[in-house]
Amino acid sequence: MLFRKLFATVFICSLFIPSAFSSSPSLGNILPRGAKRGTEVELNFHGDRLDDAEEIIFYSSGFTVNGLETVSSKHLKAKITINPEAELGEHLLRIRTKSGLSGVKSVWVGQFETVPEKEPNSEFTTPQTIPFNSTIEGILENEDVDYYVIEAKKGQRVSAEVEGIRLGNAFYDPYIAILNMERFELAASDDTALLLQDSTTSIVAPTDGKYVIQIRESSYTGNGNCRYRLHIGSFPRPIAVYPAGGSAGKDLEVKLIGDSTGESKQTVKLSDSPDPKFKIYSNSEGLLSPSANVIRVSSFPNVLETEPNNNRGQATASDAPLPLALNGIIENPGDEDWFKFNVTKGQRFIFRAHAKSIGSPLDPILDIYGPDKKHISGNDDADNKQDSKIDFTAALDGEFAIRIRDHLKKGGTNYVYRIETESITPSLGLTIPYFGRADYQSRQMIYVARGNRFVTRINAGRSNFGGDLIFEASGLPEGIKLMSNGMHASINSGLIGFEASPEAPVAGTLTDLIAKHAEPEKNISGNFSQPLDFVLGPPNNTVYYKSTARKLAVAVVEEIPFSVDIVPPVVPLVRNGTLDLKVTATRKEGFDAPITVRMLWHPPGIGSQPTLQIPKGKNEVIYTINANGSAAIRTWHIAVMGESDAGKGQILASSNLTPVTVTEPYLGMKIEMAAVEQGQDGFVICKLTHATPFEGKATIKLLGLPAKVTASEIEIDKEMTEISFPIKTAADSPKGQHKNLFCHLNIPQSETLIPHNVGHGGVLRIDAPPKKPAPKPVKKEAPKVVAKVKPKAKPLSRLEKLRLEAKNK
Template sequence: MSRTMVILCLAAALPALLPGAARGAEQKIGFRQLSIITPGAVQQGTTSEVKVHSNFTLDGTHTVLFNRPGLSMKLLETKPIEAPRQGRGRVGTPFRFEVIAPAEQPRGVYEVRMATKTAVSSVTHLLVTDAPVVEEQSGENGTPETAQQVSVPVCLAGRTERSEDVDYVRFAGVTGQELTCEIFAQRLTEAIHSMQSGNKVYLMDPLLTLMTADGRIIAQNDNKIGADSLITCTLPEDGDYLLEIRDTRYAGNVKYSWCVEITDQPRVASVFPFAVQAGTQTTVAVNGQALGGTETAVITAADDATTGLTEFPIETARGLAGPASVLVSEHPQVLSTGENLSPEAAMPVELPAGINGRFAESQQAHYFSIACEKGRTYRFEVVASRLNLPLDGLLEVYDAEGKLLTEMDDGLQTRDPRLYFKAPADGTYLLALRDLHDRGGEGFQYHLQAEPSGPDFEVHGEYYYAQLAPGTRMMWFARIVRLNGYTGPVTISVENLPEGVSCQPVTIPPGLTHCSLVLEAAAGAPIGASLARTVGTATIEDPAGETRTIKREGRVTCELQTQGGGQVRWPISTQIVGVTEPLDLLEVTAEPAAITLKPGEKQTLKVRIRRNKGFTEPVLLDMTFTYFSAKLGEQLPPGVTVAKESKLRLAGKVLEGTIVLEADAKKATPVENWPVAALVRVPITFSITTNYASNPISLTVLKAE
């Protein structure tokens, strides 16, 4: 399955003012659109200087945040640098930063978010490596004769800047040396806001080729970890070797940043099983390179270990390697026998359980026999692709007679399927898992979560970032998906907000699926930032009649700019909220504070803005976060709309507009004291706006008589 992107919106970007600059010098500023970091890697146990490229200035950066703890980063620039918004194909203006990576910092790619006195940023990426970092030479290295000489181990950081760009690296090797060559390209750029260049390609699709000095190919790889390449081999002879780095299409882009690790140090590719139960010790098989003969390791998961994906270092005969990605589960774990290749040989499994298996050959399917109760819902989910394993899973459920009842291929923006099955009768059912393309062999392993389920929900929405000045408000939007027959309320809240920022939780009642979240900075809120988290909670009665409270974290996606001004969404792990200096709008108010609508009736909401000195650009009013006809964030109950006679555009020095709310005579959903607010948007470009929110308004919609 190719990388799936959900085409959505041109989402909000939040502006700010340059500290220390005149107000007229910079008025309409979007969020800081981070581009690549050069070099894109830092070594464990070092202090390094890197350049962060950005559309809009990073002057006044006071906080740099990562999706995992340990790293620290600070701005080195001592004088203001102008960084006007450049064309979409440009890499942005570089700003120098110092990065401190502790010696024990786990290897891998990190999400990076920044906050300045005037804005917060989009996402960029930084690799932490155990090898010395060397930057690609500035001179010619596009032929074997001009190849850049390096010593192993090394992490070479470079770029494929233009079409038909090919880079060569030369290094010395010895007979029997176990070598790993791994490129981090898409993993370093996949969540960058603007990667398009006008050449109708988006991310780099790298290809690595290892050859002898006279051009004999030893190994080549295209896609191994997603689209990123990985070569492992044992060198056949003493002498010099060449590594060729290029895009498979010979495409190039000044933003095609990559890092290539060339190393003979121990590397763990995976462990099996890669799922363990909390409170247990599990012996796992270790797969990797240069492990010194190590074949197994013991993973200990504490009783109170947090469930979910985590990382464990692996002890090998040559020292620590990894970390290996491991799933910690609350359920007992079982191993697929590998002999359950037909319905007749199905392996009995008692639920709940985690099933761990691997397809030794192509054309295989694994069958499991499970007992189900009539009317009970069961949840089956595969974990493989999200760990960069090649399996493209397909789940199937059959009845005792072999009739296919349901199946599931992909999940949301993942090749890992998740299937909910409601048993139509008491009895034994067959659960089957196979690769969609019937592949198998090395690396085709999986974890299959199988458990009774019940009423549940998911949280989605528009909450990628927020920036707001003291005394102002900003609006996010949340949307829930109720599962397995759940119809009850869900309370949405935002955790870990910066000092001085609050967000009143909103309970989405039965009949509604969405809400607004108004973030408010107190008048005395200090400038600062944090990584926040949108969560949903609900008290649910399970099928056994027991009441329990469940909590679900919101799925976070970022905005990616594409050709022609469109945008797509891609999953990330961080939300950032920052308190800034005053923005273009100093205040947004709406009245009355409460509105009651009868079916078929209209009521007017008066919205007033206070502009910052010199700001006369158009301001747009709405109740829904839209892009053209797409509704990206909603807060009004179904059947309540904004009437055409509303005054929604405030141009020049106009300070007041109106939003006329209209309740459909037949379709308006009744609500009582439902919290809404006026959405106020300042366009930065034709596709990017800054969102503000008014004071909360209590909306009541009466039932039709």
């Protein structure tokens, strides 16, 4: 009988709450790191909490997931078909589980079959033989050197390119070299301007025969995370493209520079809208460069330099008005290029040199000269980057000139640049701030439990405009809606939220999150993007390789055992006051774990503790917020995030967006300067100014008093204009001026209190008691005069007497 009761109790509890609620998955690495397009590949995902995986979400097209296999909670397999037309290079993805979304990771698509590294291959005499036109996946351990051998014909291009640091696994610096069988180094590469720490090199085979490709970490300090994909084949590998951009929607003939077989030309169709990262893949006999060269697509026309243009007198001119794009190459050491342009007084443009941003080794310096040939402005690095920028406003009509050169006066055929003269136009972008220092992954996605909410802070990067913003989200999963009160013109950070209905299907999508100017006729909008700082290194977490995800991942996940709410306050938060917010938790039966409550955002001038905790088994906590004297007067919307653990990691639920109105204090106060002696009683007089009438009695305390000084709480009403606090001091109360007096005031309204802090800066002077008069001095009697006794003369000696007699004669 007892067993039946126990069984029934356990069974009933299991109906209310599972043994553990899952948390969002974590994704550590993906193996292999890439595959050939047009093939099916089995990818292994390693991380944690992967056992309820439902979907691989790719940020780009060309991938079909044919099946998922859960090996364990830490290992997931997926068979994926890569479309033959999939773009070469990096592709971003996330894993969606029933309980959340993983961080963003990448896989790489190539054009060759993948060959795994096989040890031993660490000696030149025993290299691993591979087919020509292959991609090798390997690891560089500490002091490791890997060798591969291929066969090539005389005159055949032999190229090598490595994806190392760009895989995002570790901070390291790969080095590659092509050697002949006599171990003579024919070409080598460490860093490249095009591929950052990754390397590429190419030769034309001088003879038929075998060639060895060496790869190592440049300082021999590899480890198990130093993975690489090494492409070896006859593919073209230009290292620069000229011109470095063109006009949107047009065909552009470009010169491909730096390939071992010489320069070539290619015509490309540019995108119909501006694109700062338009990709060009060089094509030679059906083979493409493994990674793209990048050029810029702009809305204004090109001007190509005309040599010689090495001084102002030879400056390249254009008949077209600004804005323009000025293109050229600093081909030789010491070279400098000049362009001239006409503007009218008051015209303003941003001159921005693009070099490093497009994979050029040039470190540009810009200088602008006026019609009188005098220097107006110059710039080396701008916006924490090596490329240059000048904000230029013409002071008069006339012909101006601009000069560009390398910072160290270097030059070369690949020192390509593009100077864009941009008009001052509005721009807008959205990001979610990092949850922690150098943490580019946590809470950069939205996963909403069914019947719950998820609120996130959002930053708006405005430039060259002002005004309120509104938010839109297109392509949300079924059953989710966006919660937003817009963003006021005075702030660049705020909150948006997402709410899922209880019936919302468990699913996820990549969403276009857009902010728009609240006035539609302004036609200003901007999209969300997530910076991905894939590789950080010394010093101070410098970003060595980064990518960008341009959509917001949003998912509906299975319900969790709690929700949180802020009870909307019925009174305002006054400047220099506080407001107690009641945060409540609604728990499912059987769930009693502590819930950490985190304030997600503070409006201007408002502060609070970062987190509080609803204790185990409790259902509410008071979260006090405060406003300083300059807090913005308006209604803001705030929210908290509830964080807990139901057995398998952190689970999250947000409160509603709750309005909090900031107002001026209902009452102003001036504390008159007061003085009192130590050990005596006294008064502190306060003048009151009523701004907002109130009913009933308010209580007021005098605070900021020095030690051993006390004052009683008193009551006031709306009619009183002056109050007097009786104060008591001790004999040893600290003397001197005490300048931190203020009053804490509680005004009743709507069956609650409105706390105020008023009268800041009051002064109380405590004086020492007056000194007692000094006692009269006792008159001393004059000392008695005693007659001096004349000392007897000393008798003269016989010799002295004879001398005296002789003197008197």
